[in-house]
């Protein structure tokens with residue numbers, strides 16, 4: 001069937017539907033949709049050539065399906081409703097690491113649907129910006145370059161420019177880990193620790209992102225690209241980011257909207273576990289995991305980070 005299918009009618013799935021509808025028909029599967037308004041993207045309505053459905057079988061004719069669900073529900077979706085989506089190209093649009101299995105999005109897809117071709121769409125982009133048609137660049141990562149090239153061509157628009165890579169590990173780790181560092185950046189700003197502290201944290205956070213990712217086989221240029229450095233900068237510096245705002249609230253001692261998708265919280269736990277197994281130092285992620293789980297207070301976290309042995313950069 002021609003056209004693109006999208007699973008997940010939240011902020012990102014909705015924004016992608018709006019963007020891709022500018023070049024052809026889109027079918028959007030999601031729960032809780034009422035009419036054409038997007039609850040998770042206030043003020044944005046779906047255009048007429050987006051078909052909305054709550055029946056997963058309506059996607060069975062599509063060879064390419066974008067999965068715009070939160071990371072922690074991806075595995076359950078693929079074992080439930082998503083079992084209908086076998087033998088096709090499944091593109092994960094989520095950023096994170098599955099808390100149960102420790103897998104990234106493509107690992108989760110491949111474990112649940114071994115007959116699918118898995119890819120990732122990631123990079124610096126706020127759903128609201130994409131929905132407004134503002135210029136945006138993303139990374140499409142697929143191990144098979146011919147499939148990646150086809151997806152790149154099908155999903156690019158005049159204002160949504162996709163770069164491609166075969167380094168799936170690097171692309172998905174960049175997207176997962178930057179959310180953890182963004183929470184840390186938010187904490188720093190919420191606690192009034194200053195712009196200099198945030199810059200230090202982003203830089204040292206990037207160092208630990210690279211340390212883990214390169215150990216797992218990622219390529220340095222991927223980490224330095226849109227899906228790594230690019231998304232780190234965006235998410236650590238913008239109040240549009242839920243991870244950043246969640247960190248700000250934590251740093252200021254305020255509560256935060258519990259209905260909001262904050263991917264870095266679960267990913268901090270998963271990544272800390274993985275780093276410990278591999279004996280890779282990830283002090284910032286470890287602090288975020290401890291702070292978000294309530295195992296540590298902020299003054300102790302600052303003391304622990306600042307009193308680490310002095311070392312070469």
Ligand SMILES: NC(=O)C1=CN([C@@H]2O[C@H](COP(=O)(O)OP(=O)(O)OC[C@H]3O[C@@H](n4cnc5c(N)ncnc54)[C@H](OP(=O)(O)O)[C@@H]3O)[C@@H](O)[C@H]2O)C=CC1
Pocket residue numbers: 008009010011012013030031032039040068069070071073076077093094095096125126127128260261263
């Ligand atoms: N928002 C953004 O700017 C960007 C988001 N992303 C990534 O996209 C992913 C999705 O985020 P985003 O769209 O923002 O999140 P949202 O919270 O806006 O939306 C999540 C959507 O998933 C639905 N959902 C949750 N659980 C299930 C389930 N079990 N079955 C079916 N649907 C379910 C929610 O339904 P309900 O509303 O009923 O709970 C909601 O429609 C995340 O990994 C995020 O990091 C990537 C780039 C940009």
Ligand SMILES: O=C(CO)COP(=O)(O)O
Pocket residue numbers: 095123124125126179182231234235240241242243244261262263
């Ligand atoms: O991934 C994003 C930007 O690239 C969206 O960030 P948040 O999930 O923190 O809102």
